[in-house]
Every structure is written in structure tokens, then in C-alpha cells.
Amino acid sequence: MRAFVAAAVLAVSSLSGMSASAQTVEVGNVKYESAVDLAGQKLQLNGAGIRYKFVVKVYTAGLYLTTKASTTAEVLAAPGPKRIHISMLRDIDGNELGKLFTKGMEDNAPREEFVKSINGVLKLSEIFASRKQLNNGDNFSVDYVPGLGSTVLLNGKAIGETIKEPEFFSAMLRIWLGDKPADTGLKEALLGVKKARRN
Known part of the structure; x- marks a missing residue:
């Protein structure tokens, strides 16, 4: 009987471990929750991957x-x-990152969408410029809530004013998902059509 109970406990422990590991996806040693809550709604991780510049890992990205x-x-x-x-995988100058994001939006967004996003682009550039440098391990999110706009969070804390133009978030997503994405492999990973390189 004791052997049966021990086996049952072991089986339950194994299942618990599996469900716990299934709740996160690890990419480049960064863990992404499989689901998060935002504005009272549950968002699912659509995909996550690594941004490479040549062979150097720059950051990981996850889309919810x-x-x-x-x-x-x-x-x-x-x-x-x-x-x-x-989530940053190396130190990078804030101004440089801001310029790269601006160029990515300009290269991928339809002209009308980009023009309507200018206010948000300037605010995002100001945020990165004020930070001067993002270090390995720093993270930031941009949360979009319909009717309210986009909020930038740096290491979990909201920073700057809400960017109200809905076009801004669409233009920003095109940095990674547009016709000229920052990284084709990352685009496929975010869309969930290809498994991300984990390391």
C-alpha cells in the first residue's frame, strides 16, 4: 500500500512539474509566461524569439x-x-535603440500610418534617450489597450505618457512583423510559424 501511495505521489509531482514548466517558454535564458492578464483580459503568448544582429544576440521578444x-x-x-x-541580452545605447526602432517603423509602416504615429515615435525616442543605456537583463513592454492607447513599461514600471494614437502600436509591431523585419527568424517565431532558437 505504501508503495502504491508513494508511486501516486510521485506521479502527481511529475504532472505538477510538467504543468509548471508548460506555463513558461524559455528563450535565450529568458522566461516568458504562456499567459498574462492585461486590462482585465487574458492574453496568450503568440510566439517568442531572439533578435540576432549577425551572430550576436541582441534581445528576446514575446508577443501576447x-x-x-x-x-x-x-x-x-x-x-x-x-x-x-x-528583454535585453546585451548592453545597448538608448539613443541607438530608439533610432533603430524609428527606422524599423519608417521602413515597414504605410506612410499614412507612420505619419499618424509620429507623436508616439517621438515619445518613445525621448524615453530611450532619457535612459541613455539599456543593460543586459533590462526589459521593457509596450501594452496596447483599445480606446486608451499604448503604455511603455521599463522593468515593469510605466514610464512616460500614454501614447493615444492606435496607429503607433501597429507601426511598432511592423518593426518585427513587416515586409522588412528586423530579423526574419524572429518574425517567424513571433507568429508561431517556426520554433524559436532557444539559445
Whole structure:
């Protein structure tokens, strides 16, 4: 009887461990929760991956949506709140990152969308410029809530004013999901069409 109970406890422990590990996805030694709450809604991790520049790992990124999407059009059209979460894998100058993001938006967003996003682009650049440097281990998120706008969080704390233009968040997502993405492998990972390189 004791052997049976011990076996049962071991089985339950194994299942608990599996469910705990299933709640996070690890990419580049960074853990992403499989689900998060935002504005009273549950968002699912659509995909996560690593941004490489040549062979250097720059950051990891994870995309959260209310419903699964496997194309850029589906992501942009997805209803409800959305989140993009970035975790730095190396030190980078804040101004440099701001310029790269601005260029990524300009290269990928339709002109009209980019023009309507200018206010948000300037605010994002100011945030990065004031930070001067993002260090390995720092993270930031941009949360979009329909009707309210986009909030930038640095290491979990909201920073700067809410960016009200909805076009800004769409233009920003195109940095990674547009026709000229920052990293093709990362685009596929965020869309969940290809497993991310974990290291």
C-alpha cells in the first residue's frame, strides 16, 4: 500500500512539474509566461524569439494576443489588448535603440500610418534617450489597450505618457512583423510559424 501511495505521489509531482514548466517558454535564458492578464483580459503568448544582429544576440521578444495569429494581418486585426515584451541580452545605447526602432517603423509602416504615429515615435525616442543605456537583463513592454492607447513599461514600471494614437502600436509591431523585419527568424517565431532558437 505504501508503495502504491508513494508511486501516486510521485506521479502527481511529475504532472505538477510538467504543468509548471508548460506555463513558461524559455528563450535565450529568458522566461516568458504562456499567459498574462492585461486590462482585465487574458492574453496568450503568440510566439517568442531572439533578435540576432549577425551572430550576436541582441534581445528576446514575446508577443501576447487575445487570440492566436499566424500572419501579420491577423496580428494587426486581432481584437482586444496586445503586448510586445522585450528583454535585453546585451548592453545597448538608448539613443541607438530608439533610432533603430524609428527606422524599423519608417521602413515597414504605410506612410499614412507612420505619419499618424509620429507623436508616439517621438515619445518613445525621448524615453530611450532619457535612459541613455539599456543593460543586459533590462526589459521593457509596450501594452496596447483599445480606446486608451499604448503604455511603455521599463522593468515593469510605466514610464512616460500614454501614447493615444492606435496607429503607433501597429507601426511598432511592423518593426518585427513587416515586409522588412528586423530579423526574419524572429518574425517567424513571433507568429508561431517556426520554433524559436532557444539559445
